Amino acid sequence: MAEATRYITCVLCEANCGLEVTVDGPMIRSIKGHQDDPLSRGHICPKAIALQDLHTDPDRLRTPIRRLGEPGAEATWEPIGWDEAFDLVAERIVGIQQEHCRDAVGIYLGNPNIHSLGALTHGLGLVRTIKSRNTFSATSVDQLPHQLVAMLLYGHQFLLPVPDIDRTDLLVLIGTNPMASNGSLMTVPDFPGRLRELRSRGGKLIVIDPRRTETAAVADTHHFIRPGTDAHFLLAIIRTLLAENFSRPAAYVDGIGAVRDAVEPFTPERAAAASGIPAEAIVDLARQIAIAPSAAVHARMGASTQAYGTVAQWAAQAINILTGNIDRPGGAMLTSPAIDIVGKGLVGKGHLGAWRSRVRGLPEFSGELPVSALAEEITTPGPGQIRALVCIAGNPVSSTPAGGRLGDALAGLDFMVIRARSQECFPPQSREVKS
Numbered sequence: 001m002a003e004a005t006r007y008i009t010c011v012l013c014e015a016n017c018g019l020e021v022t023v024d025g026p027m028i029r030s031i032k033g034h035q036d037d038p039l040s041r042g043h044i045c046p047k048a049i050a051l052q053d054l055h056t057d058p059d060r061l062r063t064p065i066r067r068l069g070e071p072g073a074e075a076t077w078e079p080i081g082w083d084e085a086f087d088l089v090a091e092r093i094v095g096i097q098q099e100h101c102r103d104a105v106g107i108y109l110g111n112p113n114i115h116s117l118g119a120l121t122h123g124l125g126l127v128r129t130i131k132s133r134n135t136f137s138a139t140s141v142d143q144l145p146h147q148l149v150a151m152l153l154y155g156h157q158f159l160l161p162v163p164d165i166d167r168t169d170l171l172v173l174i175g176t177n178p179m180a181s182n183g184s185l186m187t188v189p190d191f192p193g194r195l196r197e198l199r200s201r202g203g204k205l206i207v208i209d210p211r212r213t214e215t216a217a218v219a220d221t222h223h224f225i226r227p228g229t230d231a232h233f234l235l236a237i238i239r240t241l242l243a244e245n246f247s248r249p250a251a252y253v254d255g256i257g258a259v260r261d262a263v264e265p266f267t268p269e270r271a272a273a274a275s276g277i278p279a280e281a282i283v284d285l286a287r288q289i290a291i292a293p294s295a296a297v298h299a300r301m302g303a304s305t306q307a308y309g310t311v312a313q314w315a316a317q318a319i320n321i322l323t324g325n326i327d328r329p330g331g332a333m334l335t336s337p338a339i340d341i342v343g344k345g346l347v348g349k350g351h352l353g354a355w356r357s358r359v360r361g362l363p364e365f366s367g368e369l370p371v372s373a374l375a376e377e378i379t380t381p382g383p384g385q386i387r388a389l390v391c392i393a394g395n396p397v398s399s400t401p402a403g404g405r406l407g408d409a410l411a412g413l414d415f416m417v418i419r420a421r422s423q424e425c426f427p428p429q430s431r432e433v434k435s
């Protein structure tokens, strides 16, 4: 069979690199970065090379399988057809919702839903069809504060500004490690190459992180920060900008007086005591951001998954706004996606507290509850208790708080269907279909 070249997008992470794959029938001959891909520009990482191993992995599931045997017995699995699998899953979901209530079927969506075209185009439809208030995802252990702040500041949860890394003069990264991840929200395939370009045009990278990460190791300046104190640190930068008259927001910005009042107690000295970063360094960073021709402050997951994560995300946005760096070249810009889910109204602007979790009364955000409540919603008896779970591209036993407890809870479900690879999501006592 003749060799052929296929151009695909790597779906292993959010960077979505373009790949050039040479195939010979079912065999993969080579995997390279696609030089003409406008975003990844030929970049490829070792994970993409390993796609070949996934393709030929004898353990790879090629058909749905159903668990056999009594709860508690050792698991055995039988392959079944797609039609049978769809019928079984639909029958069980509908049956459990009819017997109990809609909320008796829980949903968990893992991170890969965000970099899968199929999940992006069809996943939301499935969630809307099941229509359960017991919907959870990786969002609540990741970027939920970003979405909440975007909704409150800009009017839509997905108006998420990201650094214009290819044009900025000063990049300030907080709690993020794109040298390892190639970005998240800020999608930057080939971050090392883009950093070299930033430097070659005279730009600088400043990193704030409690760890000496791969990104911190290549930064011009790295400030170690005490974990959980990013909000203190960022509020002190805002205070300095205002106190030293560096504020130059766009004409449409209002509410500066309220911000001035709110940040007044957060002096650099107070932030230094909390964060461990010297007051002089805080003031110096505020000045650098203010006088740079362009600058972008980007606070990511490390600044989100903490007690004051929402304040930290608001403060990072406020710095970009106050210094005139919001939505301008070289600053933090809104994206122009191929499918404009905001402009076309495909996803709602967001809402908070429309309902609360049954057991602890935690507020929903945009239709989902914090995943830290998932285990208790399964194990606590009463109306609305979760009896079945639909898990799509996620492994919450490994990736969410108190995973062991969640694993035990999953074992008590009447039914679970999962599209994932890890055995950790398959507790020994529940009946599932997986594919």
Ligand code: SF4
Pocket: 010, 011, 012, 013, 014, 015, 016, 017, 043, 044, 045, 046, 047, 048, 181, 182, 189
């Ligand atoms: S960074 Fe690696 S894993 Fe992520 S999309 Fe690019 S090639 Fe794939």
